[in-house]
Amino acid sequence: MESLKELISQLNSTDECTNIEAKRASDIGKSIMETVCSFSNEPSLGGGYILLGVEKEDNQKSLFPEYVVTGIPFDKLDEIQTNLASQCSDFFNKPIRPTIKVEQVDGKNVVIVFVEELSPESKPLYIKSKGLPQGAYRRVGSADVKGTEDDMGIYFSTTESFDSTVVKDAELDDILEDSILLYRKFRSEVNSSAEELQYDDIELLRSIHAIKKKGKDFFITYTGLLTFGSRPALRRLLPMVRVDYIRVSTNEWVEDANNRFTSTLDMRGSLLELVQRIIHTIGDDLPKGFELTDENIQAKNIGLPLRVLREAVVNALIHRSYKENSPIQIIRYPNRIEIINPGFSLKTEEQLGEPGSVNRNPYISAIFHETNLAETKGSGIRTMRRLMEGVSMMPPTFESDRENNRFTVRLLLHHLLNEKDLEWLKNFDSYNLTDNQKRILIFIRELGAVDNSSARQINGSDSKTTNSDLRKLRELDLLDTKGRNRYTYYIPTSVLKSTYSDINVDQAITPVEGLSAPAKDLSALPSNLSALAINLSTLAKDDIDKLSLIKNKIDTLPARINDKAVIKNIILELCSIKEFKMHELTVLLNKSEKYIFRDFVKPLLEQKELGYKFPDMITHPDQAYLTLNK
Known part of the structure; x- marks a missing residue:
């Protein structure tokens, strides 16, 4: 097994990745079991590490929050290890025996769990209560994902x-x-x-x-x-x-x-x-x-x-x-x-x-x-x-x-690199950029956004090197970060965009005319919508009135709502009028983004009641949600 120091160093270089998962671990819950399952199943992964008592620091001022040891109280160490071993034995269709050890950093305890990949004939491992295929989780990037019927062909050659x-x-x-x-x-x-x-x-x-x-x-x-x-x-x-x-x-x-x-x-x-x-x-x-x-x-x-x-x-x-x-x-x-x-x-x-x-x-x-x-x-x-x-x-x-x-x-x-690119890249001569970083800039100029996966592919580099390149470009105020964890992507800053005028590239196949329209008069918008950071200029008056009624309904809701269907229906009503971005929903509902996405938006997406405005790029910087089957 690798040491805790080596594992945390890797986390801070690549973030949560294919074979390392960090958890606060106040208890052994469903999320940890799903990770055990995915590490056991993923072909050619070789297994993976779960660090209990390690999490990313909650520092909004830091450009690059790091993983830190929060620790597990000494009086809970035995309970955590016992519960983990017990659930690994009973939770799945066959018992799993992970390797568990405890290390200390500055007097704080971390439980290091190594889950070995199962042999081909022992796969798939799956959660008994869910059965196949959804109970057989796979490790995709830093995520544990439910199995599908297509995945079963990997495990059952006779299917x-x-x-x-x-x-x-x-x-x-x-x-x-x-x-x-x-x-x-x-x-x-x-x-x-x-x-x-x-x-x-x-x-x-x-x-x-x-x-x-x-x-x-x-x-x-x-x-x-x-x-x-x-x-x-x-x-x-x-x-x-x-x-x-x-x-x-x-x-x-x-x-x-x-x-x-x-x-x-x-x-x-x-x-x-x-x-x-x-x-x-x-x-x-x-x-x-x-x-x-x-x-x-x-x-x-x-x-x-x-x-x-x-x-x-x-x-x-x-x-x-x-x-x-x-x-x-x-x-x-x-x-x-x-x-x-x-x-x-x-x-x-x-x-x-x-x-x-x-x-x-x-x-x-x-x-x-x-x-x-x-x-x-x-x-x-x-x-x-x-x-x-x-x-x-x-x-x-x-x-x-x-x-x-x-x-x-x-x-x-x-x-790459053509004459116009070389001329444009002269803007960054003083930055001492590597060839890999230059290619990332050209890619983001052409497509408007880049994530770690795309940057790795265009440069043929590993995740750690790519993360370092993206970090440097952000430190130079050329890229800005959006999303979190596996949904992280990068967009150009105003500094980078200001250099686009240095290249003269015709971006249209054929000119499209007649698409502009004067903005509607916004002075008559209902006062209870005036504080929202939402562009309503493209909406008809009837739709604005509907929004006003929904907003009144939201304002009368109690602080604590036990029936989640109430908020789900409100989200579906809102998104049937226009596409709403996540931050707009949080403003309207006065709830945290994590809560809105986890408890409402994600389930509605899985149930095909909500859809994406940009289905071809889930991490699109302007991603929004719309109601399907209005």
Whole structure:
């Protein structure tokens, strides 16, 4: 086991991370048990440490609050250790025996708990009262997250994958003969002597799990329909399985549905034909770049490598969750491409790019690998990073969002470092920035925000180094911190923004006019709303009156409310009128942000009664909440 000094030093370098969790631990509650479960389950983690009696200092004046030893009273030490051992023995489907020891710092006691990762055959560990899959927690970054049905495939290799199940109401006539011929063509180019090429169509489809035989009848699987199905059949049976290509006129996502897009195109078809169509559609729409060598710009085409685009598209098609009734979105901003597919990554962000693959759709993946449409298993992300680096472009970044069950690939259409970047970076010559810190500044200039995960990916650095880089940029008053713990992200300060005028970058694909409108007269707003830090200028008078009535209702509430449904309903009423930010809800309800989020907003999000204003970036600096199914 590592020493307490080493563990606290690591905490202060990286914050709570994958394998260390700090707890005040006044008692052994549900949160600690969830962490024990996640450390036991997470593949390749090797287990983790729980520090009881250590917490982050509550110092609002400190730029970087540190973890300090608060200690556990001596008369509670035995009770804490006994309760922990007892619950680890009885709480789960099998007993867990963590290693427990006590260390002292300045006379204060800390209980160090090391939880070892279970062997593959012993997983998953789960909380008995919750059962599978939700009781089998995983460790994702610094969070303990509930297991899902997709996670179960990691632990149970015999579990039938979704792509091998039969599609209800599908018929053999729904298979497109041209798609079978296309498969034979691609497979022959890879291996002309492949045995399955000698089979007739039915035998071929059975060999790759596209159809199943029951008795004398054949039934189409999801692999068969998705890979070989006709467009009418796909529209009839899987109407939301499509790819939406969206062109946005500015670098920011516009929430106004009437002014959101420059153009959209929705694409359907069998996966083998669809992948080619998507790549050509995006490729024809991309600008071409130039390479910066010495002091000259060498005139040769080094735009986004086609192979990188292919890998990103193929990744979305073969790893998306086909259980989700939502399309893949490919959003073309002026400065980047974002590919968002339903289904979080079954590998953690730290494991992305590592050898080996965890497949949600193993039979679809096998078809893509055997036809050479996808890289060798587990090597696609490494290949994308290498190719982007080869043409001096920003490496791709990846975001796996378990909460909203989606995975995002971002390809920044930016050459590092081009002539304009070098000129702009002269603003910071006196700051003695490293190359990594310069790349972070360019990334945040282009996207408006950055978190530790994205910064790690663009620089290929570890969490400790990245944290140090972000800390220095904040100390230099170039970045400001938003959010807390795993939701922490960084935005540009006014000092950094003031340098943006030094670059002349056209950020629009096509100009969008007619979007401005005069602000409504605010002088007539109800007096009981005048003190709120809320922009009401875009609301109609009826909505402002509704807000006033809700505010009156809030003002009459007792200080202590036992029925949480009262506040939940008020939040839903508020967010049905306009999107509300967290700080606005706290002002209205006169409650702490932690209390409002933990007891009301988070449950409403999980129940799909509330939604995000910016679902594509949960940590967006202007994130707000809106009522669904108004």
